[in-house]
Amino acid sequence: MASQELVLAGWITVSLYLAVTLFFVIRGASKTKSIADYALGNLGFSPYAVGLSLAASMTSAATFIINPGFAAYAGISGVLAMALMLPLGALVSLVVFTKGFRKVGNVIKAMTMAQWIGARYKNGAFSMYFAFLSLLLITFVVLICVGLTKVMAAMLNTHEVATLVVIVCVIFGYMMFGGANSMVYTNMVQALLMIVVAVILLTSGLEHFKEGFDGFLAKLAAIDPLLARPLNPESHLFRDMFEVVFCQIVVGIAIVCQPHIITKSLLLKKDSDVNRYLFTGIVVEILFFLVVAAGLYARLSFPDLEVAGVAISVDDVIPTYVLQEFSWVVGLVVILGLISAGISTLEGLIQSLSTTITSDILGSLATRRGKSLSNEVGVNRMVIVFLAAVSFFFSYRQLVAPNLSVAIFAQNGVYAYFSAAFIPVLFGIFFKRVPLAVPVTGAIAAIVVHFGIYYGRLTPYMEGPVRNPAVAAALAICASTLLSLGIYGIHMARTSKNVKAVKV
Template structure:
C-alpha cells in the first residue's frame, strides 16, 4: 500500500506527464495528413532520436516490469537468459538486418511489415496473410497494459480494473492522432527517463555488495541455493542450457522481425544516418536489458516472496520493491521510468498494428474498386481500428489480471514469438537473397506457425509437460524448422531450374 504522500505526488506527476505527451501529440497530429504520415512520419528525424525511439520501443514493460519478477523468482539463471543470451542474438541480428531491410523498404515504399513482405515477393495474398498474423501482437499489448496497471495501481492505490480502463482509454485515445510524427519525440523523452531509472534500479542494491560479489551471492543462497545457480532445474523457463542459451539466442536473432522494431529504420531519411541510429540504439539497449538484475534486489527485500502475508506474483514484484524500498521522490522517478518503458512500446505497437489493419486489410478489401478521384478516409478508418484494438486490449488484459498463467509474460510470449518466428524467413531471404521463389518464404512462414503452436498446445517435447510451458522452446524449434524447410526447398528449386520465372522475385 503506497503512502498518501506518494499517491498525491503520483497524481501530480501523471498529470504533468500527460500534458507533455498531449503537447507532442497535437504537434504531430498537425503534420499527419495520411496513413503514410501516420506510419513513417513526414518529419526528418535525427538518427539519435530514432535510435532512442528504437531502444524505448524494443525495451518494454516486459524488460522493466515483468522480467525482473522472473529473476526474483528464479535467480541468476534468469539474468543469463534474459540479459545476456537473448540480447546477444537480438543486437547482432539488428545490425545485420537493419541496412538491408531499410534499402529494400525504401525501394518499394513500404509502410508496414506486411507491405514490405508483399511487395518484396510480389504477392498480395502473402501480404494479407502477414497482416492477419500481426494480430498476434495484441498479446504483447496485453502484457504492457497489465504491467502498467500493476505499477500505477500500486502507486495510486486505485482498483486494478479502473486503472486498466483509464490506461487503455488515454493511451489508445491519443495514439489515434499523432502517429510517427509525435511518437519519435515521446519515445525519445521516455528513453531518456528510462536511462536514468535503469541506473537508479541497478545501483539501488549496491549496499548488498559490501562484502563483494561473494557476499551478495551468499545472501541469495541463504534464501534459496537455486537462486545462485546458472541453471534452475525447478523453474519452468531456465532449466538447462537448451532453454537458457540455445533457445534464447535463436529467439533473440528472430525477435527483431517485429513491426515496431525493424521498421524503425524506415523513419530515417538518409542511409548515412543508419550507423548513428544503430550505435545509439544498441548502447542504450544493453543498459536496459540489464535492468532485470533488479529482480535479485527485490528477492532479498522479499525473501519469501510475500508482503503483509500475501504472496507477490511475478508481475507485481518490481512495483512492490519500488514502493517499499525507495523514498517518495526517488520512487516517483522510478515509477515514471517503468511507466515510460511500457508506454513507449505500447505506442509503437498501436501505431504499427493499426497501420497494418488499416492499410493491409481494410483498405484493400473495402476500397479495392474505388474510382481514382474518390478520396479514401484513411486516417478516420485508422482511428476506428485503434478503438477496436483498445476494446480487445481491455478484454484480454482484464482476463490476465484476474487469472494469469504464472505471468502475463507467458501469454504475451506465446503470441509474439509465433509472429516473429513466421516473419524470420521472409525477412531473411527478402533482405539477403536475390532470387527467391515465392514457395520458399511461404513454406517457411507456415512451417513456423504450425510447429510453434503444435509444440506449445500439443505439449510436444519433454519441455512442454509442466503446467507452465516455455514459449521460447516452441519458438526456437519453430524457427529452426522454418530455416531447414526453407533452405531445403530453395536448394531443390535452384537445382531444378536456375532461371527466374514469373513467381521469382529479384532484389
C-alpha cells in the first residue's frame, strides 16, 4: 500500500501532468486540419525533439515496468537477453533501415506502414493486407494499459479495474485531437522525465556492488545459483543460447519494422537532420534498455518474491520495488517516469493504428466503392473510440487472468506483425525491381510460421505452460527470409537468362 503522502502527492502530480499534456494537445489540435496533419504533423520539428520522441516510443511500459520483472525471476540471463542482445539487433537495424525507409517514404508521401508497402510495390491489396495485420498491435496497447494500471493503482491505492477505465478514457480521449503535432512534444517531455527515472533506478542498487561485480553475482547466487548465470534452464524464456542470444538479436533486427518506430523519421523535414535524430534516439535508448537491470535489484530486495507472504507477480515487481524501497518523494518521481514510459508509446500506437484503420482500411474500402470519406478527422476519432473499447476488453482479461505476464500476450501479436513486415521493408529499401511474389510470400510465410509454431506447439520451446513468442518470431523471420531470397534468386536468374536470349 502506498503511503498517504504518496497518494496525495500522486493525485496532485498526475493532475499537473495531465494539464501539461492537454496544453500540448490543444496546441497541436489547432494545427491539425487533415488526417495527414494528424499522422505526420505540419510543424517544423527539431531533430533532437524527434530523436527523444523516437526513444520514448521505442521504450514502453514493457521496458520500464514489465521486463524488469522477468529479470527478477530469471536473473542475469534476462538482462543479457533484453538489455544487450535485443538492443544490439534493434539499434543496428534502426541505423541501417532509417535513411532508406525515409527516402522511399518521402517520394511516395506515405503516412503509414501499410501505405509505404502498398506504394512501394504498387499493389493496393498488399497494402490492405498490412493494414489489417496492424490490428495485431492492439496487443501491445493492452500491455501498456495493463502496465500503467499496475503502476497508477499502486501509487493511488485505487482499484485496478477502475484505474484502467480512467486511463483508457483519458489517454484515448485526448489522442482524438492532437496527433503528431502534439505527440512529438509530449514525447519529448516524457523522454526527459524517463531519463531522470532511468538514472534513479539504475543507481538505486549501487550498494550491492560494494564488493564489485563478482560480489553482486554472489548475492544473486546466494538466492539461487541460476540467477547469476548467463543461461537459466529453469526459466520460461531464457533457457539456452538460442533463446538468449539468437532469438533476441533476430527479433531486435525486425522490431524496428513497427509503424510507431520506423515511420518516426518521416516527421523530419530535412535529410540533413537524420544523423542528429538517430544519435539522440540511440544514446537515450541505450540508457532506457539498461533499466531492465533494476529487476535484479528488486530480486535482492525480495529474495522469495513475496511481500508480507503474498507472491509478487512478474508485472508487479517494479511497482512493488518502488513503493517498498524509495521515499515517497523519490517514489513519486520514479512512478511518474514509469507512467511516461507507458504513455509515450501508447500515444504513438494510437496515432499509427487509428491512421491506418481510417486511411488504409476505411478510406480504401470507400474508394473501391467509388466514394470517399468526407470527414477523415471525424472518422479517425470514432476509430479511436473503437480502439479504446477493444483495448479495455483485452486489458481487463489480462488483469484478471494473465498467462505469467501480459508481455506474453503482447509479444505474440506484436512479434507476428513485425515478422511479416520485415521482408517487405528489407526488399523495399535495398532491392530494385522486386517482383511482388517476393514480399507477399515473405509476409504470408512469416505469419503462417509464427502462429503455426506458437499454437501448434512445435519445437521443444513450445511444450511448457508458457510459450516463448520470440522463438516463434525468430524462426518465422528466418524462414520467410530464406524463402524470399530463394524466390528473388530464381527471378534474377530467369531475368538474366531472358536478357541473354534477347541479346543473342
